[in-house]
Amino acid sequence: xxxxxDEVPDSVDDDVPDAVEDVPDAVEDDVPDAxxxxxxxxxxxxxxxxxxxxAGGVFGEAYRQARRNARRCTRCGLLHEDYDLVTQVLDxxxxxxxxxxxxxxxxxxxxxxxxxxxxxxxxxxxxMNQARKSAMANKEGEASKDEASKQ
Numbered sequence: 001x002x003x004x005x006d007e008v009p010d011s012v013d014d015d016v017p018d019a020v021e022d023v024p025d026a027v028e029d030d031v032p033d034a035x036x037x038x039x040x041x042x043x044x045x046x047x048x049x050x051x052x053x054x055a056g057g058v059f060g061e062a063y064r065q066a067r068r069n070a071r072r073c074t075r076c077g078l079l080h081e082d083y084d085l086v087t088q089v090l091d092x093x094x095x096x097x098x099x100x101x102x103x104x105x106x107x108x109x110x111x112x113x114x115x116x117x118x119x120x121x122x123x124x125x126x127x128m129n130q131a132r133k134s135a136m137a138n139k140e141g142e143a144s145k146d147e148a149s150k151q
Contacts, residue, residue: 073098076105082113091125092132100124 015030044053047066072079076098083096093100100107110130117125 075099076102078115083115091128104145 047063052066068079073083078098080096080098083101087093087096087101098105101115101117103118103121107118135151
């Protein structure tokens with residue numbers, strides 16, 4: 001056992017500050033105006049068509065755009081289904097055929113989504129429309145002759 005005992009003070013008054021500094025509740029400069037949502041890991045899809053990953057799952061916009069781009073024609077780069085209805089209504093053709101409408105792909109001219117047709121294609125379409133009209137007139141003439149002969 002030691003012979004001398006050292007005294008230890010009960011408290012230290014010199015180390016306590018006189019006032020406590022105020023800390024701001026929030027730092028306004030570092031807070032963004034909007035928070036971007038990052039998709040959950042469960043919603044990222046490995047696409048077998050384009051061999052990339054798409055955020056948002058199979059219902060996400062990136063997935064839809066990738067599928068749409070995968071259907072583009074390798075010859076002309078257009079999505080033929082965008083022009084199918086116009087082709088049916090105006091020209092009486094079942095589907096858009098880029099080999100017919102765009103004979104030389106390097107000369108393809110677009111105005112927005114509208115294809116500017118070359119002069120030879122316009123002439124060919126006019127000939128086809130005239131032939132279709134005359135065929136319809138012939139059918140109507142034959143039908144009226146059949147009705148007249150029955151009476």
